[in-house]
Amino acid sequence: MSTTASDNATDVLRVEHLSKSYGAVTALTDINLRLGKGEVLGLIGDNGAGKSTLLKILCGFQPPTSGSIFLEGREVQLKSVNHARSLGIDAVYQDLAMVNQLTVCENMFLNREKIRWPLLSTRTMRREAQKRLDEMGVRVPDVNARVAKLSGGQRQAVAVARSVFSDPKILLLDEPLAAMGVKEGTIILDLVQKLKQRGDVSIIIIAHNYGQVLDVCDRVNMIQGGQITLDKRADETSAQELTDLVVAEYRRAMEERQQQSA
Amino acid sequence: MSETTQQSTGELGTSPGGGPGGTGGATASLWRGASMLLRQRELTVFVVAVALFLYFLFSSGQVNTAFIGQTNLINLLSTIAAPIIIIALGEVMLLISGEIDLSVGFIYTLAPYIMYFTVQYYHVPPLLGIILGLVMGIVVGWLNAFLTVTLGLPSFITTLGTGFILWGIVDTTSHAEPVPIPPSTMGVGKIFSTEQLVSSTNWNSIIWAVALTVIMHLVLTRTRWGLHTVAVGGNLLAAREAGIHVNRIKYGNFMLTGLFGALVGIQVAFANNSIDPTAGQYTPMFYSVAAAVIGGTAMLGGVGTIIGAFFGSFVIALVEDGFNILGFSANPLPIIYGTAILVAMIANVQLTRLRERGSR
Numbered sequence: 346m347s348t349t350a351s352d353n354a355t356d357v358l359r360v361e362h363l364s365k366s367y368g369a370v371t372a373l374t375d376i377n378l379r380l381g382k383g384e385v386l387g388l389i390g391d392n393g394a395g396k397s398t399l400l401k402i403l404c405g406f407q408p409p410t411s412g413s414i415f416l417e418g419r420e421v422q423l424k425s426v427n428h429a430r431s432l433g434i435d436a437v438y439q440d441l442a443m444v445n446q447l448t449v450c451e452n453m454f455l456n457r458e459k460i461r462w463p464l465l466s467t468r469t470m471r472r473e474a475q476k477r478l479d480e481m482g483v484r485v486p487d488v489n490a491r492v493a494k495l496s497g498g499q500r501q502a503v504a505v506a507r508s509v510f511s512d513p514k515i516l517l518l519d520e521p522l523a524a525m526g527v528k529e530g531t532i533i534l535d536l537v538q539k540l541k542q543r544g545d546v547s548i549i550i551i552a553h554n555y556g557q558v559l560d561v562c563d564r565v566n567m568i569q570g571g572q573i574t575l576d577k578r579a580d581e582t583s584a585q586e587l588t589d590l591v592v593a594e595y596r597r598a599m600e601e602r603q604q605q606s607a
Numbered sequence: 608m609s610e611t612t613q614q615s616t617g618e619l620g621t622s623p624g625g626g627p628g629g630t631g632g633a634t635a636s637l638w639r640g641a642s643m644l645l646r647q648r649e650l651t652v653f654v655v656a657v658a659l660f661l662y663f664l665f666s667s668g669q670v671n672t673a674f675i676g677q678t679n680l681i682n683l684l685s686t687i688a689a690p691i692i693i694i695a696l697g698e699v700m701l702l703i704s705g706e707i708d709l710s711v712g713f714i715y716t717l718a719p720y721i722m723y724f725t726v727q728y729y730h731v732p733p734l735l736g737i738i739l740g741l742v743m744g745i746v747v748g749w750l751n752a753f754l755t756v757t758l759g760l761p762s763f764i765t766t767l768g769t770g771f772i773l774w775g776i777v778d779t780t781s782h783a784e785p786v787p788i789p790p791s792t793m794g795v796g797k798i799f800s801t802e803q804l805v806s807s808t809n810w811n812s813i814i815w816a817v818a819l820t821v822i823m824h825l826v827l828t829r830t831r832w833g834l835h836t837v838a839v840g841g842n843l844l845a846a847r848e849a850g851i852h853v854n855r856i857k858y859g860n861f862m863l864t865g866l867f868g869a870l871v872g873i874q875v876a877f878a879n880n881s882i883d884p885t886a887g888q889y890t891p892m893f894y895s896v897a898a899a900v901i902g903g904t905a906m907l908g909g910v911g912t913i914i915g916a917f918f919g920s921f922v923i924a925l926v927e928d929g930f931n932i933l934g935f936s937a938n939p940l941p942i943i944y945g946t947a948i949l950v951a952m953i954a955n956v957q958l959t960r961l962r963e964r965g966s967r
Contacts, residue, residue, distance in 0.1 A: 427850055442848050446841035446909040447834070455838055456849040464829045 356418070357382050357547045358403075358434075358515055363412030365398050372398040373571045376412065380515065383544040385537060387562035387579065388551045391591055395571040396551045400519055403549070404436040405429030417514075433514035437504045437521065445493035449485050450474040452492050453507045481506050481539055483532070498529030505536055509546065516540070516548045522557055530557055537561045556584045569594050651954075652902050652918040656925060663929035674932045681809055685800070686878065688924035689812035690715075690871045695895035695902075695916040696823045697864030702899055703827075704860050705840040705908030706762035708751060708892070710770035714744045714868035715887030716777050719788075719876035724780065726789040733792035737799075741869045747773065748865025752858040762861075770889075777884050785883045788876060796877040799870075812874050819867075824913040836860060840908030894923055897944055901951045922947065 358380040365373040373395045380386050390396045401407050403414070405423035413420050416432055423429045426436075443452050450467075453474045459466045474488045483502040485495060492500060501521055508516060518537070522530040538561055540546055552558045559565065559579055567575035567590055575582070575590060663674050673679060694711055701708055718740040726736035747769060754765040777783075788796065801809045827833035838846040839856045846853050871891065876882045900906070901922055902915025926943050930936075 426848070430850070438848070442845050444838045444841040444845050444909070446837055451834060455834070455846075456851050458831050458834065460831065464825070465831065465834065467829070 355382050356380060357384075357416070359415040359418075360403075361413045361415070363399075363402065363409050363414070365395075365402060365407075365410050371571060373402075373409075376568075376571075376573055378566060378573065380547050380549060381563075382547055383541065384563045385541055385548045385550065385561055387555065387558045387565040388549055388568060389553065389555045389558070389565060389587060390568035391553055391594075394568045396553075396568055397519070398571075399568070400436065400517055400549075400551055403429075403515075404434060404517055430511065430513070433512075434517065435508045435511060435513035435515070436517040436519060437501075437508050438519050442504050442507075443492045443500055446491065448489050448491055449478075449495070449503055450488040452503065453477070453488075453510065455507075457510065477510070478503070478506055481509070481536055483536060496529060497525040498532040501525070502532050502536055505533065505540075509540065513546060516546050518548060518550045520551055520553070522552060522554055527557070534558075534561050555587050559584055559587075649903060649912050649915040649918065652915055652922060652951075656918045656921040659922060659925040659929065663925065663932060666933060671932065674929070677808075679928065679932060681813075683924055683928040684816075685809050685812035687928055688920055689816040690875060690891050691894045691898050691920040691923060692816040692917055693819055693867050693871050693874075694864075694891055695898045695920050696819055696913060697860070697867040698892075698895045699899045699902075699904050699911050699913055699916045700823070700827065700836055700860040701762075701864050702896075702904045702906060703840045703908060703911040704836045704857055705843070706755060706857060706861065707896070707906075708748075708766045708861065708864045708868075709763065709889075710747065710751060710766040710773060710892075711864055711868035711895075712887045712889050712892035713770045713773035713777065714747050714865050715872035715875070715891060716884065717773050718744055718869035718872035719882040719886075720777060720781055720786075720884075722792065722873060722876075723786055723789055723882055726792055733789070733795045736789070736792060737795060737873055740873050741866055744865035744867070744869025744872075745862045746865070748862035749858065751865070752854075752861035755861070756854045756857045774888065781882075781884045783884050785881050788880055788882065796873075800874040800878040802878065802880040809878060812878065815870075815874065820913060820917045827913050832856070832859070837909055840910075842909070894944075895920070897948050898923055900955075901947050903951070903955065905955055919951075 356379045358378075360376055360378040363373060363376040363378075364371070376395075376399065378386075378388075378399075388396055388399065402409050402423070405426045405428050408423070414423065415421070416434075421432060423432070423434070429435075444455065447455070450471050454470045459469045459473070471488050478485060478488070481502075483499075483506050485499050485503065492503070495503065505516075505518065505521070521533045521537075525533075534557060537548060537550065540548065541561070550558055550562065555565070559582075562579040565575070565577055565579050565582055565587070566573050567587060569590070575587075664671055694715070697711065698708060721740040721743045722736040725731045725739050726733055731739065751762065751766050751769055754760050754769070755762040798811070799815070800812045827836065835846065835851050835856050838849070838851060839853045843853060846856075868887075872887055875886055879886075895916075898919035899911060899916040900919070902912060902917070902919030904911030904916060923944060927937070927940060930940060
């Protein structure tokens, strides 16, 4: 973990000595993490490694037990999801963020509706939703289609497209490829690629399926047992190396258990 | 779908002159209605309502003048349908946001008593007495929301409890005796409803019902409030995630339902020229929830339409009134209501299943 002084200046987000415990259970220990401007960081780890806990802290859902978070060099205390959002941190969750009964357009504008008092200006919203989706190359059958009718990939793509609405500085994507096939997954990876080209948003992708994610990431952090165990440029590591790390950890855990039972 | 709308309205226009063919046409449109359950639920209920209307109009083999006469139309629209419609408007909003109000019928019972007590005993001006009755509805709605949203009780239990309490309050304060409308309120009361025995032109209640239906339809489909109501009932987490004040939405819909319940209670009191401790109670609430369900509102939240509930109310009102006009016994009516609820719900559930299957 070599964070040089010159790097610090360009970091959008920096996390220092962050820990989180729930009572006696320690979920995160001394996490140090940084995210450069326009960078795509892959945060990789097994289920239960602490990815979700870190995500919840970074999006303001819960506070850390100790440690500091710096946003563009300034220390911040994230008080709530809305507070984090107002500071430019937005998160896209797996499947939670969409209302099936509403249309693509209504979901995209949920709680940021365009109003011509007292009615919604539906036409303006439709036009703008279509424009936004086109810009990002997200294809849906119809912006007036109910979200329930979309495929998993389309839903996720709409969710990501929606989060970019508020022009966030930092976008946290929680398992964006979970529960979808390879072909579906490429929709999201293309979208991340597009956002990267625009360069005004920094992205953290949280995943436990690293093979695909590696392609779009600039850098990869591996999180194991609540600690960051690897920080490398994506082109300096490989899916193989990451797999080996996980396998090694798995073996250690097995041995420990055998020793305990012996 | 526009095609079918034209067909059914076409029937409405041509059939009154059609005479003997009416029964066959009605049966045919019933069948067509059944097949359309798979497409547009509001339209289905509309077709069923039209079919029932035509059936009762022509079932004797010729135009039933008693059914189409002004006295019966007022009875059908203002006396039977309007209260169900107005209460259903509130229930639909609540059901969509994932809640229910079982107490609204007792708000209906209490509201005119509040007017009576304040005007007779405390000598408040008549309009203020009416307003206080309406405010009571809003306050009970707030209480229902407080217990449900803030204290976390299921609304079914909350409103079961508050309903009983209101029932007891009515019977205690009124000694379970009916009272006449305070004479001083008669003038203002005409806005709500005119006494049917005196005036055979009491269209007021149905005008209120239609106007409120139009407003609530716009609220549900064209405003932020409506959109957020669907979002809250459809996916509470997502709604909260988007920053919607989900509690505010539920409080609002409970209070709205309370207000509508009180409004109906006051209307009915003026229509009957008397305030009755046995008016309201569970029946209008059950009819309204039935109307909402027949109109395609799901009990799980996120799904429902105002227009569907409007026609659902008509279906119930038509059956009740039509049986009466034809001289049938009213005893089997609940069987029909029960069947209609179940058929509508089966269609609802199966439709959702079909859709889900279709999308995979």
